[in-house]
Amino acid sequence: MTSTSPAPEHATAATTGASGASAIVSLRGASFGYANRAVVSGVTLDIHAGEVVAILGPNGSGKSTLVKGLLGLNDHLLGEAALFGTPIDRFRNHARLGYVPQRHTLSTSVRATVAEIVAIGRLPHQSWLGRPNHEDRRIIHDSLAVVGLDDRSTVDVSTLSGGQQRRVLIARALAAQPDVLIMDEPTAGVDLASQEVLSQVLARLARRGATMLIVTHELQAIRGVLTRILQIHGGQVTFDGTPDDHDRALGESRSGHDGHHHDDESVPAPFPSAGPLDRVDHRNGGHRA
Amino acid sequence: MPEILTFDFMQHALLAALLVGIAAPMVGVFLVQRRLSLIGDGMGHVALAGVAVGVFTHQAPVLTALVFAIVAAVGIELVRARGRTSGDVALAVMFYGGIALGVVVFSLSADGTPTNLDSYLFGSISTTTNTDLQQFAVLAIVVVGVTWALRPRLFAVANDEEYSRATGLRVTALNITLAVLTAVTVVVSMRVVGLLLISALMIVPNATAQLVAGSFRSAIRIAVIIGAFCAVGGVTTAYYVNTPPGGTIVLMAIALFLAAASYNALRGRIAGRRHLEAEQHEHEHGPDCGHPTIEHDHHVDYLHDGHRHAPHEGHYDEHHPLETHEDPVKH
Numbered sequence: 327m328t329s330t331s332p333a334p335e336h337a338t339a340a341t342t343g344a345s346g347a348s349a350i351v352s353l354r355g356a357s358f359g360y361a362n363r364a365v366v367s368g369v370t371l372d373i374h375a376g377e378v379v380a381i382l383g384p385n386g387s388g389k390s391t392l393v394k395g396l397l398g399l400n401d402h403l404l405g406e407a408a409l410f411g412t413p414i415d416r417f418r419n420h421a422r423l424g425y426v427p428q429r430h431t432l433s434t435s436v437r438a439t440v441a442e443i444v445a446i447g448r449l450p451h452q453s454w455l456g457r458p459n460h461e462d463r464r465i466i467h468d469s470l471a472v473v474g475l476d477d478r479s480t481v482d483v484s485t486l487s488g489g490q491q492r493r494v495l496i497a498r499a500l501a502a503q504p505d506v507l508i509m510d511e512p513t514a515g516v517d518l519a520s521q522e523v524l525s526q527v528l529a530r531l532a533r534r535g536a537t538m539l540i541v542t543h544e545l546q547a548i549r550g551v552l553t554r555i556l557q558i559h560g561g562q563v564t565f566d567g568t569p570d571d572h573d574r575a576l577g578e579s580r581s582g583h584d585g586h587h588h589d590d591e592s593v594p595a596p597f598p599s600a601g602p603l604d605r606v607d608h609r610n611g612g613h614r615a
Numbered sequence: 616m617p618e619i620l621t622f623d624f625m626q627h628a629l630l631a632a633l634l635v636g637i638a639a640p641m642v643g644v645f646l647v648q649r650r651l652s653l654i655g656d657g658m659g660h661v662a663l664a665g666v667a668v669g670v671f672t673h674q675a676p677v678l679t680a681l682v683f684a685i686v687a688a689v690g691i692e693l694v695r696a697r698g699r700t701s702g703d704v705a706l707a708v709m710f711y712g713g714i715a716l717g718v719v720v721f722s723l724s725a726d727g728t729p730t731n732l733d734s735y736l737f738g739s740i741s742t743t744t745n746t747d748l749q750q751f752a753v754l755a756i757v758v759v760g761v762t763w764a765l766r767p768r769l770f771a772v773a774n775d776e777e778y779s780r781a782t783g784l785r786v787t788a789l790n791i792t793l794a795v796l797t798a799v800t801v802v803v804s805m806r807v808v809g810l811l812l813i814s815a816l817m818i819v820p821n822a823t824a825q826l827v828a829g830s831f832r833s834a835i836r837i838a839v840i841i842g843a844f845c846a847v848g849g850v851t852t853a854y855y856v857n858t859p860p861g862g863t864i865v866l867m868a869i870a871l872f873l874a875a876a877s878y879n880a881l882r883g884r885i886a887g888r889r890h891l892e893a894e895q896h897e898h899e900h901g902p903d904c905g906h907p908t909i910e911h912d913h914h915v916d917y918l919h920d921g922h923r924h925a926p927h928e929g930h931y932d933e934h935h936p937l938e939t940h941e942d943p944v945k946h
Contacts, residue, residue, distance in 0.1 A: 399780060399781055425778055435649070436647055436821075436825060436831060437829065438770075438774065439832045442770075446774065454764055556703065
């Protein structure tokens, strides 16, 4: 059901698609929100292992609410929602979801090294009295290697640039060895050079077969790694299809209603100039498993 | 044996100081991390009301103070968890209500002499009895043990509450536990440091450690060493020069903080002169960036338009120009 990544000698991340027949995320008419007020509603979709899904939409459209709902950070109000086949209200295996929150900076009130922050990702796998063992340290190191920061593990995290701090957060999520990465605006608010490195990191993860849900404004930066696009508008899913379908739909709506304002989404362009990390040809890309 | 150790009460006081000096900074680091440095102070205020009620009703003041402080701790966390702006005011009312109630009830008690009140507010070495010490020792060991066991989780929650919640950590339970640990520390320390200054022993050693440490782990260790040193050193000094132990301990901790801050400022100035930052560096070097690398002195320089760029914190440093005997590795 999914492409297996070329050669990850070990599975640091959401690399394996071994979740059986059940979808990772399965929603049937689901609504999420806060204090009984639905922000997104009537969402029906399945996300399977190996898919790389962008969730697009303007500010306040409910795209963050949707992923936070999956993470149990807000209220599941209506409909059915299941993670790995378990209804979301009974789901306890939180480490299977690797969350990369939207943060502009990491808390800098006390010293903390990059490795110490990434070690937080290992906590779900540790007992109360447990401390990182050799295996944990290897996973922490490998997670940092994936985001290209293994040479900074002993550096105080507050001295890193904004883009580097984002990658630390990705490494923290990877260290939990999740089955799916859920990222909230991973490329927002960082300079172009960092954005480029971040999209390379996402491409590297995609090549390893990672399943990803990426809430984003900036489709361009990650267009090459996507297998599927969800568009959310006013709390409803208004588009669900492949990137190519999305281009077509966008083209039609452009010519159909001239001047229609597509919020924060820029005009789709061909794939970004192919660097070594941007190739997607070995992925089967089939998201409708 | 030095004269100071020949007295039973001094042995007790020094042992109590050592326990408090270890426990207070250990708990305090998480308060610093959560930007709640002043919360211990408020709990001290409320604990005073507990002490007064104990003295008034002829119960053990340690016990009543413990009850008051723990109730306040849980209350503080619940107010904070609601996240209302009025919560700040609610806390102020709680804290000042505590100290006011304490002073009034104290004055109504038969044992409520000003000297007695002072000994709770600023610490008093001569009043630590054997029973006190046993209670303090048990409580301090519980605080140290629980804090050590929870350290990774308390760190995670204080660092990123939302992420911790998403990974299934019991954030509210951990926050309440930290508040209760703080309350117990306040009560354990009231004989040695006093309720008005206990917060300082939780915070100041951590402030110093933050200046010199390179990681969270080492910061805790340094803070505990500073805390233990200042507590024992302060009690000893207080004995010889006849000053209140609490104030003496805290002044000592602040002196260390100022010394560390000056050292840091000096070192920063020297290092700033020695290291040259690469100007306007928009490209990020890495294993795949394509720039030739030169490995030397345990780090990697990237050869970039004739410059050698070494990663340093969030930027790149200019390292000395290419020497002929080092050949860059072409990718």
